[in-house]
Amino acid sequence: MATRNLPKPPAASPWKPAGARAQQREAKRNAVLQTAARLFNERGYHATSLDDIAEQLHVSKPTLYYYVKSKDDILLECVRTALGMMQQGIDEVRRAGGSAIDQLMACMRIYSRIVTMDFGMCVIRIGEDPLPAPRRKELRRLKAGIDGEFRRLIADGIAEGSLAPCDPKMAAFVLAGALSWIGRWYRPDGGLDPDAIADQSIALLMAGVQQRDPSPRRIPKKPAVRKSK
Amino acid sequence: MATRNLPKPPAASPWKPAGARAQQREAKRNAVLQTAARLFNERGYHATSLDDIAEQLHVSKPTLYYYVKSKDDILLECVRTALGMMQQGIDEVRRAGGSAIDQLMACMRIYSRIVTMDFGMCVIRIGEDPLPAPRRKELRRLKAGIDGEFRRLIADGIAEGSLAPCDPKMAAFVLAGALSWIGRWYRPDGGLDPDAIADQSIALLMAGVQQRDPSPRRIPKKPAVRKSK
Numbered sequence: 001m002a003t004r005n006l007p008k009p010p011a012a013s014p015w016k017p018a019g020a021r022a023q024q025r026e027a028k029r030n031a032v033l034q035t036a037a038r039l040f041n042e043r044g045y046h047a048t049s050l051d052d053i054a055e056q057l058h059v060s061k062p063t064l065y066y067y068v069k070s071k072d073d074i075l076l077e078c079v080r081t082a083l084g085m086m087q088q089g090i091d092e093v094r095r096a097g098g099s100a101i102d103q104l105m106a107c108m109r110i111y112s113r114i115v116t117m118d119f120g121m122c123v124i125r126i127g128e129d130p131l132p133a134p135r136r137k138e139l140r141r142l143k144a145g146i147d148g149e150f151r152r153l154i155a156d157g158i159a160e161g162s163l164a165p166c167d168p169k170m171a172a173f174v175l176a177g178a179l180s181w182i183g184r185w186y187r188p189d190g191g192l193d194p195d196a197i198a199d200q201s202i203a204l205l206m207a208g209v210q211q212r213d214p215s216p217r218r219i220p221k222k223p224a225v226r227k228s229k
Numbered sequence: 230m231a232t233r234n235l236p237k238p239p240a241a242s243p244w245k246p247a248g249a250r251a252q253q254r255e256a257k258r259n260a261v262l263q264t265a266a267r268l269f270n271e272r273g274y275h276a277t278s279l280d281d282i283a284e285q286l287h288v289s290k291p292t293l294y295y296y297v298k299s300k301d302d303i304l305l306e307c308v309r310t311a312l313g314m315m316q317q318g319i320d321e322v323r324r325a326g327g328s329a330i331d332q333l334m335a336c337m338r339i340y341s342r343i344v345t346m347d348f349g350m351c352v353i354r355i356g357e358d359p360l361p362a363p364r365r366k367e368l369r370r371l372k373a374g375i376d377g378e379f380r381r382l383i384a385d386g387i388a389e390g391s392l393a394p395c396d397p398k399m400a401a402f403v404l405a406g407a408l409s410w411i412g413r414w415y416r417p418d419g420g421l422d423p424d425a426i427a428d429q430s431i432a433l434l435m436a437g438v439q440q441r442d443p444s445p446r447r448i449p450k451k452p453a454v455r456k457s458k
Binding site: 044046047101129130154157161162163164166167170171173174175176177178179180181182184185197200201204205206207208209210211212 | 273275276330358359383386390391392393395396399400402403404405406407408409410411413414426429430433434435436437438439440441
């Protein structure tokens with residue numbers, strides 16, 4: 001993808017300069033990935049063929065091979081891109097600093113926004129499972145990194161006194177789980193605004209669903225189960 | 230599967246009575262479903278063949294066909310059974326009565342326990358997507374029923390004053406989403422007890438992760454996002 005700094009060809013040339021060509025290629029490759037992600041999310045990974053993707057883009061399957069190696073390659077790129085966006089967002093929050101609770105909420109917001117986008121939805125709906133072992137491992141490592149960031153922020157929040165004492169591992173699962181689920185039920189045409197979904201989900205997870213009394217009552221450690229058969 | 234009340238054959242008969250045969254058939258069918266569910270959850274639906282399932286059970290593939298019609302049929306039964314267990318549990322909670330918040334917590338407990346079991350995990354990891362449209366529709370209807378129960382209990386909880394005012398639809402997504410996610414990360418051999426997972430998740434969702442001050446501070450409606458790129 002690295003484009004050398006070639007001298008510009010004469011203005012009359014019917015070929016575009018190398019830089020522009022590379023840019024155009026990148027834009028086309030991105031269109032392939034985006035279209036594929038949308039189809040994977042709508043129909044499922046196994047139910048989507050390269051022919052389906054080519055058809056949506058009005059190109060032939062051989063044309064697709066100019067931009068991607070295989071269906072696996074496409075999925076890998078979609079998931080990797082989304083996880084990369086999450087990690088980049090978290091890194092920026094980290095660099096900006098501030099209290100752990102504010103950083104945590106900012107990261108939750110980034111996470112919940114990304115899972116409503118095509119690539120992010122792929123992380124939740126398809127994931128790494130269909131890929132061969134080395135690829136699965138790579139993506140799981142990226143996911144574990146993001147999970148680690150949430151755990152770290154939760155531990156920091158407990159330390160600074162803004163979060164209630166809890167097991168950061170469990171809390172990270174609960175927070176990221178609830179937010180991940182958005183990627184399962186969200187419909188771009190469903191009439192719910194992704195920002196509003198993020199706001200409401202984060203508010204619920206931060207404050208809990210229970211009414212806060214002036215004298216907060218303790219949640220029983222073992223909720224009473226009625227004859228759970 | 231209905232077995233008539235036939236008179237018992239003479240004691241010397243090498244054939245078992247019809248009732249016992251039906252019972253045994255049911256037990257074997259259940260073993261097929263359970264084994265299949267475990268393989269689906271471990272390897273994925275598409276990566277699991279009927280041959281794999283037969284091999285695990287030390288039987289031939291033709292033997293499997295005596296108990297199930299197809300792989301689709303197996304998945305349908307696994308998901309349907311788990312959703313049926315959830316609905317049945319919720320019905321029992323409902324019949325037992327009590328405050329809406331206690332009922333909600335009891336239902337959350339049932340839900341979170343079922344998603345750590347083979348069939349319940351199938352609901353979360355595989356779901357209805359690989360199935361043909363009429364089956365998908367049937368399972369989505371069952372899911373929508375469970376979602377409706379959560380929404381109803383949340384609305385009742387707000388009405389009785391035990392839950393903080395919120396959109397019951399969003400809250401149901403957040404609660405069921407966080408609990409569903411357990412089915413994605415839970416490993417039977419992972420050293421975490423399913424009951425402890427349920428307890429901690431429910432406590433976190435009820436009370437939120439934020440520290441409760443003596444004078445509860447409001448969660449800002451729009452959390453500050455730092456330069457979210």
